[in-house]
Amino acid sequence: MTPPRPATRGRPPAASRELLQESAFDLFIENGYTGTTVDQIATRAGVSRNTFFNYFDAKGEVFWVELDAATERLKTALADQPAQPADVTDAIRSAMLVAVAPLESHHVPFILTQYDLIGSAAELQASAMSRFATQARLLSGYAQHHGVDSATARAQAYSLIACVVAAAQEWAQVGPQRGRFEPYVERVINSVLAPR
Structure with a gap:
């Protein structure tokens, strides 16, 4: 299991959409799509739940x-x-x-x-x-x-x-x-x- 990335303050770097996508895909492989939450994706990417929603409206995005x-x-x-x-x-x-x-x-x-x-x-x-x-x-x-x-x-x-x-x-x-x-x-x- 890949460890969570360190949390950052404020808006993450420009590549955050890709970072969130990569984190989500890693988790989908580990837990399946339905077994993965937005909170888990945000934690894996080292960002807040709110930051996730700055980039995506839903997990499937x-x-x-x-x-x-x-x-x-x-x-x-x-x-x-x-x-x-x-x-x-x-x-x-x-x-x-x-x-x-x-x-x-x-x-x-x-x-x-x-x-x-x-x-x-x-x-x-x-x-x-x-x-x-x-x-x-x-x-x-x-x-x-x-x-x-x-x-x-x-x-x-x-x-x-x-x-x-x-x-x-x-x-x-x-x-x-x-x-x-x-x-x-x-x-x-x-x-x-x-x-x-």
Whole structure:
């Protein structure tokens, strides 16, 4: 069992989201998801319960640090696309690949590799769905802003989110030699979208 980290005063260092996530994952392995409390996670990370809630709304939120960061990169990448893209679909594809580009082998979602420790937690499914819906809104909003009708934009957005989920599942199953996530996403997206 890993000893608790020493307690600190005030707000913890900038890497606290990752530190809390790492502490939570260690405890989930030791005690299972349902056997781990927010207080235990905070103690392991050497912070207060209140500090935990400065970063996460609930215990299940620790699973989505990388997904939340990818969503922020997606917002930026869509904003960075040309004002009048020659091909809206290609602009969206490019933005999605930028969003996942930093994800390396060690970023594979814990929930995909350690699901037996989690079980069927409705809380986790709900928080994942809300994040995917946020990404779909970003994608469909971008497409609609560039002249795609709303039904087509939504259908395309949810299809692309499904591509990322399928790619993540494949990526997780490959094992330690999986490498970067981006090629998996690109291959699945290209199989669904019309070729360039």
